[in-house]
Amino acid sequence: MSFLRRLTTRITTAFGRLLGRAQPPAPPLGLSQEAPTVGYPGSPLQLRRSSSDGPTAPDGPDGQGEGTATAPSQATTAPADIPSGLHVPGASPLSARPMPRGPEDVGPDEASTDPQRGRHARTTDKVKPPEYDPLAATDVQLQHGPPAGLWLNPGPIDLATALSTSDVAMQRAVDLLVRDRMVVFDVGAGFGLCALVAARRCPEGRVIAFEPVPEHGPLLERSASRSGLLHVQLERSALGEREGEARFHLSRRPGHGRLDVAGLPPEPSGFLQVQVRTVDQVVGKNAAPPPDLLVVDVEGAEASVLRGAAHVLRAARPIVVLSLHGTGAAIAKLLDSFGFDAFALGAGDSRPPGASSRWAVGFPRERVHLQTYVGPLSHRAIVEPDRMR
Numbered sequence: 001m002s003f004l005r006r007l008t009t010r011i012t013t014a015f016g017r018l019l020g021r022a023q024p025p026a027p028p029l030g031l032s033q034e035a036p037t038v039g040y041p042g043s044p045l046q047l048r049r050s051s052s053d054g055p056t057a058p059d060g061p062d063g064q065g066e067g068t069a070t071a072p073s074q075a076t077t078a079p080a081d082i083p084s085g086l087h088v089p090g091a092s093p094l095s096a097r098p099m100p101r102g103p104e105d106v107g108p109d110e111a112s113t114d115p116q117r118g119r120h121a122r123t124t125d126k127v128k129p130p131e132y133d134p135l136a137a138t139d140v141q142l143q144h145g146p147p148a149g150l151w152l153n154p155g156p157i158d159l160a161t162a163l164s165t166s167d168v169a170m171q172r173a174v175d176l177l178v179r180d181r182m183v184v185f186d187v188g189a190g191f192g193l194c195a196l197v198a199a200r201r202c203p204e205g206r207v208i209a210f211e212p213v214p215e216h217g218p219l220l221e222r223s224a225s226r227s228g229l230l231h232v233q234l235e236r237s238a239l240g241e242r243e244g245e246a247r248f249h250l251s252r253r254p255g256h257g258r259l260d261v262a263g264l265p266p267e268p269s270g271f272l273q274v275q276v277r278t279v280d281q282v283v284g285k286n287a288a289p290p291p292d293l294l295v296v297d298v299e300g301a302e303a304s305v306l307r308g309a310a311h312v313l314r315a316a317r318p319i320v321v322l323s324l325h326g327t328g329a330a331i332a333k334l335l336d337s338f339g340f341d342a343f344a345l346g347a348g349d350s351r352p353p354g355a356s357s358r359w360a361v362g363f364p365r366e367r368v369h370l371q372t373y374v375g376p377l378s379h380r381a382i383v384e385p386d387r388m389r
Contacts, residue, residue: 135219139226146171146197151226154191155219157254165255166193169345169359169383170297173321174198176376177293177361181205185279185291187239187305188298190255192220192232198293199229206231208288212238212248212274213257237275239282241304248274262300262325278308283316290316297323306334313338319370320362328353328360335362343374346383350374359383 139153145168154162174194178184178201186195189209199207209232211217217236224232238248238259250257250272251265258265259276283290290312296302302322306313313320320340322331332342332352342352345359353360361377363370376382 135222139222146175147193150196150200150229151223152191152193152196153219153222153226155215157191161254162191163193165190166297167323167359170194170295170321170323171197172382173345173359173361173377174293174295175201177319177321177373178202178205182292183289184208184293185288185295186210187279187294187296189220189234190216190297192216192223194295194297195220195232196223196227196229198295199224199232200227203231206233206289208233208235208291210235210237210239212236213250214272233288235277235282237277239279239298239305239308240276240301241278241308242276243278243281244276245273246276247271256299258299259301259304261304262298265299279305280309280311283312291318292316294318294320295322296320300325300327302327303330303334306331306338310338313340317364317367319364322360322362324353324357324360326355328357329355331360339365341365343378345377346380347378348380350378 135153135155138155139151140159141151142148142163152159152162171194174184174197178198180202182198182202182205184195184198184202184205184207186192186198186207186209189195189211190213192209192211195207195209199205207229209220211220211234214236217234221232221234224230238246240246240259240261247260248257248271249260249265250269252267252269253265256265256267259274260271279291279294282288294309294312296305298305302324306320312318320335324331328344332354335342340362342360342362343350344353344357345361347353347357361373363373
């Protein structure tokens, strides 16, 4: 019997608890001076109902009115933190409080990657594709000969054709003669092979390349920049005997264009007017310091360039390296008049250039120590083609 009593008591207690939870809670009411804003344990929460007819006593736990009556002025007085103008009698003072205004409901920012609505993320920079470089595909790093390791860009010209525009003998002579801090003039630079070889040999010097063909200049500058030779300077003009303008004949064979004074090139393809300057004028107007090495490859107009450099040849006494085009005898005679000894490159001995000579080097006669270069420059190996290129 005791077991049944205990079971019955537990069931009755559980059923009573369920009935108590099913009753809806009373709505929140206004605060007054008698009802504190913070409740403490130990006494049941006092709830006060207010109506337009008048105040009523607070309800006890059993629903019967057991509290004391509250004056109308007390029932309608708002807390001190609420402005009196916002208090409405008979309503909760908290309900009249202005609520903070939230952000407007806007869609996601088009320039933002934040998918959440109502949040403006920082605008991200758009990734720009790299600019199209039409010359990037023709950058070639040379592997053999004096310019090995340098970058060359021949543009639309075949690489073998571009390499053939600058003789290997000239490149080897430049590579042998150039020293650091030198000033080098490359007249008729073309694609710039000799200028690049010279620039690598004199990192603290200066190399000035003269090239009048408009298509060759940007390629030369690109090759120098790609090779890290920032001390190469391009001058878009031709050098000759006197200043002015002249007709420059173009050729379908790259590197064979020439001034009108040298005649028509093989396979001519038109002409253009170019500015002509002289070596003396470039140095005399302080456009460049006097050269220590003068490299000339102008397709038959070498004598014209030397006549326009008469003052520099007599005063600065540079070394001269020339590519000859059937003008060997005239060049030897002209250099002798300026006090230079001329030697044919790769002749096998120290002979002056003749009508069949293709390259020549001229040393000032008083600079005897330069005679040590005659042997290596006269050796036939210097003119042998680079078969590996």
